[in-house]
Amino acid sequence: MTLGGEVLPEPSPGSCSARLQCVRALWEDLPPTSAPGNTACLPSLPRSGSSDPYCIVKVDNEVVARTATVWKNLNPFWGEEYTLHLPLGFHSLTFYVLDEDTIGHDDVIGKISLSKEQISSHPRGIDSWINLTRVDPNEEVQGEIRLELWVLEEPHRRVLHCHVIEARDLAPRDISGTSDPFARVSCNGQTLETAIIKKTRFPHWDEVLEFDLEERELEKETRGPLLSMEVWDWDMVGKNDFLGQVEFSLDTLQKSPVKGWFRLLPFPSAEEDAGGKLGALRLKVRLAEDRILPSMYYQPLIELLVESILCPAEEEHVTPLAILEEISSVESRQDVAMKLVKIFLGQGLAVPFLDYLNLREVTRTTDPNTLFRSNSLASKSMEQFMKVVGMPYLSEVLKPIINRIFEEKKYVELDPCKIEMNRTRRISFKGSLSEAQVRESSLELLKGYLSDIMESIIGSVEKCPPIMRVAFKHLHKRVEDQFPEAEHEDMKYIAISGFLFLRFFAPAILTPKLFNLRDQHADPRTSRTLLLLAKAVQSIGNLGLQLGHGKEQWMAPLHPFIIPCVSHVKDFLDKLIDVDSENAGEAQPRMLFHPSATIKEGYLHKRKAEGLHLVTRFTFKKRYFWLSSETLSYSKSPEWQVRSSIPIQRICAVERVDENAFQQPHMMQIITQDGEGQLHTMYIQCKNVNELNQWLSAIRKASIYNERMLPSCHPGAFRGSRWTCCLQADRTVHGCSRTHSAVTLGDWSDPLDPDAEAQMVYGQLLLARDKLREKYLEFSEARLALDQEEGQEGSYTREDHERSFQDRRMAATARLLDVIQDLERAHSAFERREKEEAATESY
Numbered sequence: 001m002t003l004g005g006e007v008l009p010e011p012s013p014g015s016c017s018a019r020l021q022c023v024r025a026l027w028e029d030l031p032p033t034s035a036p037g038n039t040a041c042l043p044s045l046p047r048s049g050s051s052d053p054y055c056i057v058k059v060d061n062e063v064v065a066r067t068a069t070v071w072k073n074l075n076p077f078w079g080e081e082y083t084l085h086l087p088l089g090f091h092s093l094t095f096y097v098l099d100e101d102t103i104g105h106d107d108v109i110g111k112i113s114l115s116k117e118q119i120s121s122h123p124r125g126i127d128s129w130i131n132l133t134r135v136d137p138n139e140e141v142q143g144e145i146r147l148e149l150w151v152l153e154e155p156h157r158r159v160l161h162c163h164v165i166e167a168r169d170l171a172p173r174d175i176s177g178t179s180d181p182f183a184r185v186s187c188n189g190q191t192l193e194t195a196i197i198k199k200t201r202f203p204h205w206d207e208v209l210e211f212d213l214e215e216r217e218l219e220k221e222t223r224g225p226l227l228s229m230e231v232w233d234w235d236m237v238g239k240n241d242f243l244g245q246v247e248f249s250l251d252t253l254q255k256s257p258v259k260g261w262f263r264l265l266p267f268p269s270a271e272e273d274a275g276g277k278l279g280a281l282r283l284k285v286r287l288a289e290d291r292i293l294p295s296m297y298y299q300p301l302i303e304l305l306v307e308s309i310l311c312p313a314e315e316e317h318v319t320p321l322a323i324l325e326e327i328s329s330v331e332s333r334q335d336v337a338m339k340l341v342k343i344f345l346g347q348g349l350a351v352p353f354l355d356y357l358n359l360r361e362v363t364r365t366t367d368p369n370t371l372f373r374s375n376s377l378a379s380k381s382m383e384q385f386m387k388v389v390g391m392p393y394l395s396e397v398l399k400p401i402i403n404r405i406f407e408e409k410k411y412v413e414l415d416p417c418k419i420e421m422n423r424t425r426r427i428s429f430k431g432s433l434s435e436a437q438v439r440e441s442s443l444e445l446l447k448g449y450l451s452d453i454m455e456s457i458i459g460s461v462e463k464c465p466p467i468m469r470v471a472f473k474h475l476h477k478r479v480e481d482q483f484p485e486a487e488h489e490d491m492k493y494i495a496i497s498g499f500l501f502l503r504f505f506a507p508a509i510l511t512p513k514l515f516n517l518r519d520q521h522a523d524p525r526t527s528r529t530l531l532l533l534a535k536a537v538q539s540i541g542n543l544g545l546q547l548g549h550g551k552e553q554w555m556a557p558l559h560p561f562i563i564p565c566v567s568h569v570k571d572f573l574d575k576l577i578d579v580d581s582e583n584a585g586e587a588q589p590r591m592l593f594h595p596s597a598t599i600k601e602g603y604l605h606k607r608k609a610e611g612l613h614l615v616t617r618f619t620f621k622k623r624y625f626w627l628s629s630e631t632l633s634y635s636k637s638p639e640w641q642v643r644s645s646i647p648i649q650r651i652c653a654v655e656r657v658d659e660n661a662f663q664q665p666h667m668m669q670i671i672t673q674d675g676e677g678q679l680h681t682m683y684i685q686c687k688n689v690n691e692l693n694q695w696l697s698a699i700r701k702a703s704i705y706n707e708r709m710l711p712s713c714h715p716g717a718f719r720g721s722r723w724t725c726c727l728q729a730d731r732t733v734h735g736c737s738r739t740h741s742a743v744t745l746g747d748w749s750d751p752l753d754p755d756a757e758a759q760m761v762y763g764q765l766l767l768a769r770d771k772l773r774e775k776y777l778e779f780s781e782a783r784l785a786l787d788q789e790e791g792q793e794g795s796y797t798r799e800d801h802e803r804s805f806q807d808r809r810m811a812a813t814a815r816l817l818d819v820i821q822d823l824e825r826a827h828s829a830f831e832r833r834e835k836e837e838a839a840t841e842s843y
Contacts, residue, residue, distance in 0.1 A: 050072045050073070050074060051072075051073070051074055051099040051109070052069050052070070052071050052072060052073075052099055052100040052101075053069070053070055053073065053074075053076045053097055053098065053099055053100075053109065054066060054067050054068065054069040054070070054097075054098055054100055055067040055078060055095055055096065055097055055098075055281075056095070056096040056098060056689075057082065057093070057094070057095055057096075058093070058094045058095075058096070059084065059086060059090055059092070059093055059094075059743070060090050060091050060092060060142070061094075061140075061142035061169075061171070062656075062740070062743070063689055063693070064082070064084060064693055064743070064745070065080075065082050065689075065690065065693060065745075066688070066689045066690055067080050068080070068520045068521060069100045074279075079521070080513075080521070081514075082745065082746075083745065083746030083747070084743070084744070084745060084746060085742065085743070085744045085745075085746055085750075086742065086743055087742040087743070088289065090116060091115065091116055091263070092113055092114065092115050092116065093113075093114045093116075093119065093285065094111055094112065094113040094114070095111060095112045095113075095281060095283065096108060096110075096111045096135070097109040097110055097111070097132060097279070097281065108135050109132065109278060109279065110132025110133055110134060110135065110278035110279065111132060111133060111135050112130050112131075112132060112133065112281055112283065113133075114126070114285065116287070119285055119287040120287055120289070124286070125284060125285060125286030125287070126283060126284065126285040126286075127282075127283070127284045127285075128282070128283070129280045129281070129282050130280060130281055130282075130283060131278070131279075131280045132278040132279050132280060132281060133278070134278065137241065137242070138242045138266060138267050139266040139267070140171060140266075141171055141242070141243060141244035141264050141265065141266045142169055142170065142171050142244070142264065143167055143168055143169040143170040143171065143201070143231075143243070143244060143263075143264050144167065144168055144169065144261045144262060144263050144264060145164070145166075145167040145183070145229065145231060145244075145246060145261070145262055145264060146165040146166045146167065146168075146260070146261050146262075147162065147163065147164060147165065147229065147246075147258070147259070147260070147262060148161075148162075148163035148165065148257070148258070148259045149161070149162055149163070149227070149248065149253050149257060149258045149259070150253065150257035150258070151213065151250075151253050151254050157212055157213075158212075158213040159210050159211065159212060159213065160187060160210070160211040160212075160213055160227070160250070160253065161208055161209075161210055162185050162187075162192075162208065162209040162210070162211065162227075162229075163206075163207075163208045164183045164185070164194050164205045164206075164207050164208075164209065164229075165204075165205065165206055166202070166203060166204045166205060166206070166726075166736075167181065167183075167202065167203050167231060167264075168201075168202050168726075168736055168737050168738075169201060169202070169737055169738075170201040170202070170203070170231065170233075170243050170244070170264075171201075171243055171244075172201060172660075173233040173241040173243070174199075174233070176199065176660050177658060177659045177660035178199045178200055178201055178658075178660055179199075179200070179201055179233040179241070179243065180196055180197070180198045180199065180200075180233055180234040180235070181196070181197055181200070181201075181203045181231055181232065181233055181234070181243060182194050182195065182196040182197070182203075182231070182232055182234055183205065183229060183230070183231050183232075184229075184230045184231075184232060185209050185211075185227070185228070185229050185230075186227070186228045186230075187211045187213075187226060187227045187228070187250075188211060188212075188213060188214070188226065188250075190211050190212075192209040192211070194207045194209070195207065196234045197727070198234075199727075200725065200726060200727050201658070201725065202715075202725045202726035202727075202736040202737065203726075204726060204727070204728065204736075213250070226248075226249060226250040227247065227248045227249075227250060227253070228245060228247050229245060229246045229247070229248075230242070230243075230244075230245040231243040231244050231245070231264060242266075242267065243264065244264025244265060244266065245264060245265060245266075245267065246262045246263070246264060246265060290756070290759045290760070290763065291759075291827060291830060291831070292755050292756055292759050293755070293759070293823070293826055293827065293830065294755075295754065295755050297822075297823060297826045298754070298755055298758035298759065298762070298823075300819050300822065301758050301761065301762060301819045301823070302343060302347070302754065302758055304320045304815055304816065304819060305320060305321055305324075305340070305343065305344075305761075306344075306347055306349060307319075307320070308320050308321035308322070308356065309321070309344070309349055309352045309353055309356050310349075310352075318808040318809045318812055319812060320812045320815060320816055321340075321356070322360065322812075323772070323775065323809075323812055323813055323816060324336070324761075324764075324765070324816070325376075325377040326775070327765075327768040327771040327772060327775070328377070328764055328768065329768075330375055332764055332767075333375055333376075333377060333380050334375075334380050334384070335760065335764075336377070336380075336760075336761065336764055337377055337380035337381040337383070337384045338384040338388075339757040339758075339760045339761050340353065340377075340381060340757075340761065341353070341381055341384050341385045341388055342388065342752050342753075342754075342757045343754060343757050343758060343761070345388065345389075345752060346752045346754045346757075350385065350389075350467060350471070351467065351470050351471050351474065351581075353381070354378075354381060354382060354385060354471050354474070354475075355471075355474040355475075355478070357376075357377055357378035357381055357382075358378050358382070358474065358475050358478050359478050360378065361376055361378035361379070362478045362479055362482045363482065365482070368479075368483050368488050368491045371479070371491065371494075371495060371498075372495065372498055372499070382471070382475075382499050382503075383499065383503050383504075385468075385471065386468065386499060386500070386503070386504050387504075387748050388748055389465050389467055389468060390464075390465060390468055390504065391515070391516065391748040391749070392465075392597045392598055392599070393460070393463055393464055393465055393468070394504065394505070394508055394515060394517075395516065395517060395598075396460070396463055397456050397457055397460045397463065397505075398453070398456065398505065398508055398509065398512075398517060399517050400456075401449065401452050401453055401456060402509070402512045402517050402518065402530075403518075405449060405526060405529055405530065405533075406518060406522065406526055409523070409525055409526055410445050410525075410529065411438075411442075411525060412442040412445050412446060412525075412528065412529040412532060413438065413439070413442050413528065413532075414439055414442055414443065414446070414532065414554050414555060414557065414558075415552075415554045416435060416439070416554060418528075419435055419438050419439070439557070443557050443558070445529075446529075446532060446533065446536065446558060447558070447561055449529070449533055450533060450536055450537075450558075450561060451561075453505075453509070453533065453537065454537075454540070454565055454568065457505065457572070458568050458569070458571075458572045461572065461575045461576055464576060466579060469576055469577060469579040470579055470581050472496045472499075472500070472573075472576060472577050473577035473579060473581065474581075475495055475496060475499075476492045476493075476495070476496060476573075476577050479491050479492045479495040480492040490543055490545075493543060493569070493570055493573050494542070494543060494545075496573050496576070496577070497541040497542070497543065497569060497573065498541065498542075500541070500573075501537060501538065501540065501541025501542075501569075502538055502541045502542070505537055505541070506534045506537045506538045506541065507534070509530055509533050509534045509537060510530055510531060510534035511530075512530070516747065516748070519688075519690055519691065519694075532555075535552070535555060536555070536558055536561075536562060539555075539558075539562050540562055540565045540566065540569060541569070543566045543569065543570075544559075544562055544563050544566045597628060597629070598626050598627065598628055599627045599628055599629065599698055599702060599749050600625075600626075600627045600694065600695065600698045600749075601624070601625060601626045601627065601638075602624070602625060602691075603622055603623070603624050603625075604622075604623060604625050604634075604684050604685065604686060604695070605620040605621065605622055605623070605684065605685040606620070606621055606623050606625075606634065606682060606683070606684050606685075607619045607620045607621070607662075607682070607683040607684075607685075608680075608681075608682055608683070620664075620685060623635065623636060624636070624637055624638050624640070625684075626643075627695075627698055627699060627702060628648075628702075629648065629702055630647070630648055631645045631646060631647055631648060632645070632646045632648065632651070632670070632699065632702075633645040633646070646670070646672055646682075648702050648703050648706070649703075649706055650672040650673055650674070651670060651671070651672055651699065651702075651703040651706060652671055652672065652673050652679070652703075652706065652708045652709050652710045653669070653670075653671040653709065653710040653713045653739050653741070654668065654669070654670055654671075654696055654699045654700050654703065654741070655668065655669055655671075655696075655713050655715060655737075655739055655740065656668055656669075656692070656696070656715060657669050657683060657715055657716070657717070658715045658716050658724070658725060660716070660724060661715070661716045661717040661719075661724045661725070662683070662717065664685055665685075666685060666686040666687065666688060666689055666691070666692045667683060667684065667685045667686070667692075668683075668684050668686070668692060668695065668696055669681050669682065669683050669684070669713070670682045670684065670699065671710065671713060673708055683717070693745060694745065696744075697743075697744040697745040697747075698749060700740075700741050700743075700744050701744050701749055701750060701751055702749075702751075703741075704741065704751055705751070709739070709741050710735065710739055711735075711738070711739060712734055712735030712736070712737060712738055712739060713735035713737060713739055714726065714735050714736055714737065715736075715737045718731050723736070725737070762819075762820065762823050765816060765819070765820050766820055766824070769817070769820055772813055772816055772817055772820075773817070775809075775813050776810060776813045776814060776817065779806050779809045779810045779813065780810060782806050783806040783807065783810065
């Protein structure tokens with residue numbers, strides 16, 4: 001056995017752990033302003049009495065997100081939410097709170113570190129205040145070391161051979177972003193050290209250290225580690241810096257040799273939370289882990305769900321899909337809806353699926369004013385469907401206007417109770433304005449923004465994805481058939497605008513960051529402008545039916561603008577649903593949108609691996625990039641006609657680059673393989689860590705199905721006849737660091753994964769199995785009661801219909817229970833196999 005050391009298996013070439021394990025971490029930093037100041041308040045810095053805090057989020061020491069800076073605030077509110085897809089073997093999630101400085105380095109206030117085991121012990125997630133702890137350099141360790149240990153019997157003695165081969169991804173301790181590592185091995189009172197490898201986080205030692213073992217030491221009962229391997233950063237002045245350790249039992253080495261990569265661990269310590277003196281952070285963290293089985297095991301479940309659409313029963317509520325809606329909880333309905341939408345997109349049946357749910361919703365609605373107002377599976381599925389297939393469309397329609405609002409930062413306010421006269425000085429050079437002048441200026445600004453927004457929306461018919469248009473066309477027909485009366489003539493429009501305007505355009509205007517329209521949340525002034533615009537768009541989406549009935553009468557000056565927009569919206573919706581259903585098509589498996597649709601775009605600085613001897617500032621060139629599911633292309637500007645393109649299928653790695661490679665931060669590399677098997681590298685610099693993570697994630701997801709993904713790469717550059725990372729002189733040597741193709745940010749561009757989505761649906765069914773059994777018993781009892789009443793005169797026809805109805809409900813429920821049982825057995829079999837393989841490897 002290994003004490004404190006974990007053997008890390010090498011990834012197999014071309015494998016993608018995200019396809020095998022579906023792991024998500026979701027957290028939100030929420031320090032509410034109403035909380036007591038002595039629990040949430042961060043410590044102020046002596047020079048100013050305040051702080052400018054922001055959060056850095058790391059997974060296993062890799063930065064995955066950075067929040068916005070909240071200036072001059074000791075009780076910051078971030079409210080930022082991230083979803084991560086991670087490999088199953090991640091170890092920890094850490095939040096650092098820092099104080100931003102415009103001059104010099106940012107100050108670290110404190111941190112919160114959560115192990116995977118801690119998060120997993122809370123199945124429903126963590127939602128609490130957690131005190132910050134001090135950052136101890138001896139605990140900030142990372143990386144792995146490759147060792148080979150064996151005991152050799154020699155005449156008159158036993159010798160422990162310790163082959164220290166190499167290490168990777170060590171923590172940078174020097175100002176250059178590197179370290180000067182050496183290994184120190186202690187065993188049986190003896191201590192030996194390797195050579196010092198300067199200026200690298202990927203040292204290659206290849207040294208064998210020998211230790212004489214006395215007989216009595218091997219026979220002694222081992223209660224603790226007898227071999228300690230420590231890695232240190234050598235410093236010419238001052239103390240050496242600790243980089244990590246791994247420990248072994250000699251009893252293990254006597255039984256069998258040990259070989260492999262081992263994770264470096266910190267010194268054992270009792271971490272204290274400083275009693276809240278450093279402040280506290282409120283976190284919401286939820287981890288969902290699943291074992292994804294091979295596709296064949298999920299096929300019966302998918303066929304059962306698809307059967308509800310292709311072969312619907314006479315009564316819509318006797319299908320397996322209808323029963324799934326009945327037993328799913330309100331809390332899980334949004335997740336279920338998202339997974340079902342993706343499953344049916346992958347099957348090319350998204351429109352029939354939505355039409356099936358919408359028909360159920362419409363036919364059971366008696367009051368048209370309540371149509372789609374509940375959190376039903378139909379309303380949630382339509383909402384998720386728009387987000388999955390419509391995000392490129394949303395970006396094209398709203399992003400230019402949203403960007404202009406952010407850049408102009410105009411002061412806009414219509415509510416007399418909220419007008420701040422001290423802010424009006426910036427509106428006019430002639431001094432302060434009166435309240436009436438502020439409202440008049442605000443009204444004109446809002447009209448200008450609204451005019452641009454509505455003009456962009458109304459002119460976007462051809463930009464809207466055909467599959468969305470067909471779904472809206474079916475919805476229009478279902479509502480028109482259900483409510484044909486003249487007084488309900490507008491319902492067929494409201495049904496569509498309720499989704500498109502109230503649940504798509506308006507929320508995106510209100511919080512553009514959540515819809516990938518901006519990288520950061522709006523400041524308070526811009527946020528207020530967006531709120532007023534979202535209210536106006538919502539009123540237009542309601543076709544003006546609620547104008548004058550609300551409490552916000554101060555919005556009345558906008559009514560003369562809103563009312564004429566209603567007729568334009570109806571004309572827009574008529575054109576939107578004027579589409580050929582047959583030729584609109586469905587998304588193909590593994591594709592959420594048209595192959596040429598832009599997933600992400602923007603300016604970046606690129607550099608090719610060739611010509612690395614040139615001065616850095618002459619080799620980076622600003623280019624505009626477009627990413628689709630087929631190509632990564634770039635040109636000098638968005639308007640430039642000539643583009644260079646990289647086929648996505650040629651990408652075999654997308655990874656970060658160490659800062660010391662070019663003395664530039666926020667860099668990544670894209671490694672491609674040409675038709676002759678030669679590797680080519682393009683280096684790209686982003687403007688900040690969030691942009692870097694977004695591009696890394698987007699390109700990794702676009703290339704997730706590529707067959708030639710590399711298991712390792714060099715996080716440095718080949719300069720001066722050697723790699724800057726591992727100092728190897730061979731340019732073709734295998735990469736010194738693992739690749740991270742499985743680490744991505746979850747968003748609308750997640751590729752279709754039918755197995756992972758079916759696994760989640762199975763998980764919901766498993767949780768609701770008791771409800772399913774109760775349903776089956778309920779249907780059985782109803783069926784039995786009908787059999788007992790069969791002899792009553794004149795009731796045979798009605799009873800025969802009811803009997804058939806209950807039989808179908810029983811059959812659908814029984815088939816769902818059978819699918820659950822089969823998948824449960826398959827999971828148990830795979831779990832047993834994994835345990836047997838682990839036991840064999842351990843032996």
